[in-house]
Amino acid sequence: MHIRFRFKREEELKFIGHLDILRLFERAFKRSGLPVSHSQGFNPRPQIVFAQPMPLGLTSIGEFADVELEKEYYTDEFMQKLNGSLPPGLQLLEAKKRIKKSNLMSIIGAARYKIGFNIETRENPAIDRFVEIVSGEDTINVIKKTKSGEKEINIRPLIYELSGNINGNTGEVEVLLGAGQTNNVRPELFLSGVSHVIGSELKLEYMHRLMLYVEFRGQKGVNLPGANKNAWISPLDEKIL
Amino acid sequence: MKVNLSDEILFSVEKPARYTGGEWNMVVKDPGDVDIRFTFCFPDVYEVGMSHLGMKILYHVLNKRDDIYCERVFAPWVDLERIMRERDIPLFALETKAPLMDFDFLGFTLQYEMSYTNVLNMLDLAKIPLFSKDRDESYPLVIGGGPCVCNPEPIADFFDLFVIGEGEEVILEIMDQYKAWKAAGGSKHELLLNLSKVPGVYVPSLYSVSYNHDGTIREVSPNKEEVPGKVTKRIIKDMDAVDFPEDIIVPLIGIVHDRVMLEMFRGCIRGCRFCQAGFIYRPVREKSPEVLLKQARGAISKTGYEEISLVSLSTSDYSCLQSFTDELIKLTEENKVNLSLPSLRIDNFSLDLMEKAQKVRKSGLTFAPEAGTQRLRNVINKGITEEDVISSVSLAFEGSWSNVKLYFMIGLPTETLDDIEAISDLAGKVVRAYKMVPKEKRAKGLKVSVSASCFVPKPFTPFQWVGQDTLETFIEKQRFLKEKIRQRSKSVTFHWHDAKTSVIEAVLARGDRKLSKVIKKAWEKGCRFDGWDEHFKYDKWIEAFHEEDIDPKFYASRHRQFDEVLPWEHIDMGISKKFLQRECEKAYNEETTPNCRLKCSGCGAGAFDTGLCVEKL
Structure with a gap:
C-alpha cells in the first residue's frame, strides 16, 4: 500500500542534515516493524520519498513523505507504530492512503x-x-x-x-x-x-x-x-x- | 545547572549534532532520582567515540541500575573548543547538558596513547584540576580503563584510579563502595584506600616509585601494607551470562562504525608477538551461537540498523563459525540487514561466506602478512606463509575480486633491508597471481595497495624489552621501500604511516611516571587530537621533552634487559613475564609457537580457570 504523511521537526532535531533524516526514517521504519517495500535490483532501497529537503536549522510542521508498504495498515495504526519509533523532535501529524502515483518531490x-x-x-x-x-x-x-x-x-x-x-x-x-x-x-x-x-x-x-x-x-x-x-x-x- | 549552546554557536561549528544528544535509545533519567552520576568520557570526537563497543557495554551496565545515571561526553572538536574557551563555557554531558563538575565519576576510556592530551584538555575544559592530588572531595573521581591502562604510569598522576581488565563487573563493585562511602561521609583518601582493595582496581597515588641512577626503575611499591603489591586484571568468566546491550544508542549523524557490533569472543588464540591485544585479553572465551543469534535479533529490532558486524580479534577462529554464520545469514536476509565480516582468513569457505553476505559490493580484501619474508614472519609468530597469501589472493581473483590491500609493519625486531625488499617482492607475486587467472575469469582493474605502519613495541608482549627503530631509520626504510615499489608494476601503490606519531606512541606506551609532566607540557603547547595527522604536532612534543629534560629515546629506542624492572611490573595482565621472555628468545631464534588450540604454551592465563584454557586441559 502507498501512504503519504505529514510530520513535524522540532528544535531538538533541527541540527541534522537531509541525509541524516533519510537514514533516521529508514531505521525508524525498521524498528516499528512496518514492512517497507524495497526497490528491485542489486542494491534494494527502501521506498521512502521526501517532499523537500530540510535545511540545517529548520524547524517545521509541514513536511511530507511517501512510503510504500508490503502490507495493508489502517492509517491510525501506521501513525502509532511509526511515532513509537521516532526520537523526540520528529512526529507524524497525519497520514492518508494514496492511489495516484505522482512523484511527491516533483x-x-x-x-x-x-x-x-x-x-x-x-x-x-x-x-x-x-x-x-x-x-x-x-x-x-x-x-x-x-x-x-x-x-x-x-x-x-x-x-x-x-x-x-x-x-x-x-x-x-x-x-x-x-x-x-x-x-x-x-x-x-x-x-x-x-x-x-x-x-x-x-x-x-x-x-x-x-x-x-x-x-x-x-x-x-x-x-x-x-x-x-x-x-x-x-x-x-x-x-x- | 544546564549548559545551553545557543543556536548561533551551533550554527557556527562543524556537525552540531555532535553536541546535542537526543539520539534513539539515549537513556533519560531524572538526576534527582539517582545516587551516583557517572559520565563516560571518550577522549576523541563524537563519531569516533560513539563507535566504541566498550562504551556501549558500560553505558548499558551502569544505566541498568536505578541508582546510577551514566551519561556521555566526547572531546569537542577544535572549532567548538575555541568558542568554549572564548566564552567560558564548561564541558558538559550530552544527556542532561550538566557540566562535568556536577558528576560523581568521570570515566575515561584509554584506547590509544595518542588520546592522552585530549584527556587533559577535557578535564581542563570541565574546569577540573588535572592532577589527582589537586582534587579534593568536591571534585568528581577521575577513573580510567581500556587497553592502554595495562601501563597506566605515564598518566598515573592525572587519575584517581584505574580499572585493569574487563569492566562489566568491577565497575559496579566500585559504584557500591562509593555509594557506601558517600552515605557514611569520609575523606577522598579513605575512599581510595577502600577502592584499592577491590580486585582489578589500581590507585596510583597509593604506590611509590623509586629510580636507579641510570633512570630505570628500582621499585614500585604500595605505601601501605593493606594495599595490594600487584593488581591483577579482571575478566568475565562466562561470556554467555554477561550482560550485552541490544538497545544501543543509534546516532543521528553518521559515525565511523555505524552498525550493530556483535561481539563473538574475547581473546585470540594466535599469539602474534607484536600484538598487545593478543596477549592482554587472554584466555579466549567465546559466546555460544544461540546467545549471539538472540543478541543479533534483539539489537536489529531495537536499533533499526541496516548493518551488523561481527566483532572479535579473528573471526575465522570462532569455533562454530560455519553453523553460526549459516543461521546468522538467514536472520540478516529475513530482516534485510547487511552482514559485515571483518578479520576473516581468506579461504574457500570465507569467500563463499562473503559472497552470501555481501551480495553487491566486491570491495577490497585485506591481508596482513605483516612482514615480507618467512624468516621475519617466524620472528613475529605470524602463522601464515607466502603460499597461504598467494593461494588466498588467487582464490579471491578467481572470485572476481580485484582490489587487494596488504598490510605490513616496518621496524620489526631483527629486520634487515632484505626483509623490506621482500615486501615489494610479495606485492609483485600478488600481481603475478592475478595475471595467472585467465582474463575471462578475473575482474578488470587490479589494484594492490601496500600499507606499511611503523612497529611500536607494547607492554605485555614478547617485544616489550625491544628498542624501537629511530625516526631516522624508519624514514630511511620507508624511502627504500617506496623506491622498490615504484620500480614495480603500476597496479601497486604504497601507503605509509607517519613515523613521528609512532615514535611518540612508543614513548607513551612504555613510559613511566616521569612522563606526566611532558604530557602536560605538550598539551600546554597546544597538542591535542594527536591521533589526527592534521593536528599532530611532533615539534611541540619534542620541545616538551626537551624543556622537561626527558630523553624520548630512553623510552622508545632503548633495549631493556630482561631483569629490568618495567614501569608496569605491578600490573598483572595474567601473562607471566617468564613466558614473555621465552617468547622473546624464541623470536630471536626465529622459532614459532603453536596457537592455543593446538598446544598450550603456558602463558599464565590458565590461572583464570576459564575459556579455552579449561576446555583444552
Whole structure:
C-alpha cells in the first residue's frame, strides 16, 4: 500500500542534515516493524520519498513523505507504530492512503515559512516599510549557488505572499516562497534579497516551515498572488492522492 | 545547572549534532532520582567515540541500575573548543547538558596513547584540576580503563584510579563502595584506600616509585601494607551470562562504525608477538551461537540498523563459525540487514561466506602478512606463509575480486633491508597471481595497495624489552621501500604511516611516571587530537621533552634487559613475564609457537580457570 504523511521537526532535531533524516526514517521504519517495500535490483532501497529537503536549522510542521508498504495498515495504526519509533523532535501529524502515483518531490511548488531575523545594519530608515518596498519591486536579483556554480536569479516572482513586522533590531515575516525542484527559494536566499532591496543587512535567526504546497492546475480555487490563477493545495488533498 | 549552546554557536561549528544528544535509545533519567552520576568520557570526537563497543557495554551496565545515571561526553572538536574557551563555557554531558563538575565519576576510556592530551584538555575544559592530588572531595573521581591502562604510569598522576581488565563487573563493585562511602561521609583518601582493595582496581597515588641512577626503575611499591603489591586484571568468566546491550544508542549523524557490533569472543588464540591485544585479553572465551543469534535479533529490532558486524580479534577462529554464520545469514536476509565480516582468513569457505553476505559490493580484501619474508614472519609468530597469501589472493581473483590491500609493519625486531625488499617482492607475486587467472575469469582493474605502519613495541608482549627503530631509520626504510615499489608494476601503490606519531606512541606506551609532566607540557603547547595527522604536532612534543629534560629515546629506542624492572611490573595482565621472555628468545631464534588450540604454551592465563584454557586441559 502507498501512504503519504505529514510530520513535524522540532528544535531538538533541527541540527541534522537531509541525509541524516533519510537514514533516521529508514531505521525508524525498521524498528516499528512496518514492512517497507524495497526497490528491485542489486542494491534494494527502501521506498521512502521526501517532499523537500530540510535545511540545517529548520524547524517545521509541514513536511511530507511517501512510503510504500508490503502490507495493508489502517492509517491510525501506521501513525502509532511509526511515532513509537521516532526520537523526540520528529512526529507524524497525519497520514492518508494514496492511489495516484505522482512523484511527491516533483509536485511541490511553494512553501510557507516563518522567518526571524536580526537587523545588523540600519542604514535605511524606510526599513519599517520593508513589506511594502519588497512588494513594490519587479525584480530582486540574488546570487544562487548551484551544483554547477553561481548564477543570478530574480526571486521576486517566487515571493507569492509576504507579511511581517519589525520590532527594534529584530523582525519576523511570514512568507510564501517558491519551493520544489526548479523554483526553490531558501529562507537565506529570500533574506539576502530583502537585505539587498532595503539596503540593510538582515541575519537569519530562525526559520520554521509551516506548510508545503502543490500547485493544482486547471482548478478554480483560492486565487493567490503568483500562482497563475491555480490553487495551492496540500499534498494530502484528496484530489491528488 | 544546564549548559545551553545557543543556536548561533551551533550554527557556527562543524556537525552540531555532535553536541546535542537526543539520539534513539539515549537513556533519560531524572538526576534527582539517582545516587551516583557517572559520565563516560571518550577522549576523541563524537563519531569516533560513539563507535566504541566498550562504551556501549558500560553505558548499558551502569544505566541498568536505578541508582546510577551514566551519561556521555566526547572531546569537542577544535572549532567548538575555541568558542568554549572564548566564552567560558564548561564541558558538559550530552544527556542532561550538566557540566562535568556536577558528576560523581568521570570515566575515561584509554584506547590509544595518542588520546592522552585530549584527556587533559577535557578535564581542563570541565574546569577540573588535572592532577589527582589537586582534587579534593568536591571534585568528581577521575577513573580510567581500556587497553592502554595495562601501563597506566605515564598518566598515573592525572587519575584517581584505574580499572585493569574487563569492566562489566568491577565497575559496579566500585559504584557500591562509593555509594557506601558517600552515605557514611569520609575523606577522598579513605575512599581510595577502600577502592584499592577491590580486585582489578589500581590507585596510583597509593604506590611509590623509586629510580636507579641510570633512570630505570628500582621499585614500585604500595605505601601501605593493606594495599595490594600487584593488581591483577579482571575478566568475565562466562561470556554467555554477561550482560550485552541490544538497545544501543543509534546516532543521528553518521559515525565511523555505524552498525550493530556483535561481539563473538574475547581473546585470540594466535599469539602474534607484536600484538598487545593478543596477549592482554587472554584466555579466549567465546559466546555460544544461540546467545549471539538472540543478541543479533534483539539489537536489529531495537536499533533499526541496516548493518551488523561481527566483532572479535579473528573471526575465522570462532569455533562454530560455519553453523553460526549459516543461521546468522538467514536472520540478516529475513530482516534485510547487511552482514559485515571483518578479520576473516581468506579461504574457500570465507569467500563463499562473503559472497552470501555481501551480495553487491566486491570491495577490497585485506591481508596482513605483516612482514615480507618467512624468516621475519617466524620472528613475529605470524602463522601464515607466502603460499597461504598467494593461494588466498588467487582464490579471491578467481572470485572476481580485484582490489587487494596488504598490510605490513616496518621496524620489526631483527629486520634487515632484505626483509623490506621482500615486501615489494610479495606485492609483485600478488600481481603475478592475478595475471595467472585467465582474463575471462578475473575482474578488470587490479589494484594492490601496500600499507606499511611503523612497529611500536607494547607492554605485555614478547617485544616489550625491544628498542624501537629511530625516526631516522624508519624514514630511511620507508624511502627504500617506496623506491622498490615504484620500480614495480603500476597496479601497486604504497601507503605509509607517519613515523613521528609512532615514535611518540612508543614513548607513551612504555613510559613511566616521569612522563606526566611532558604530557602536560605538550598539551600546554597546544597538542591535542594527536591521533589526527592534521593536528599532530611532533615539534611541540619534542620541545616538551626537551624543556622537561626527558630523553624520548630512553623510552622508545632503548633495549631493556630482561631483569629490568618495567614501569608496569605491578600490573598483572595474567601473562607471566617468564613466558614473555621465552617468547622473546624464541623470536630471536626465529622459532614459532603453536596457537592455543593446538598446544598450550603456558602463558599464565590458565590461572583464570576459564575459556579455552579449561576446555583444552
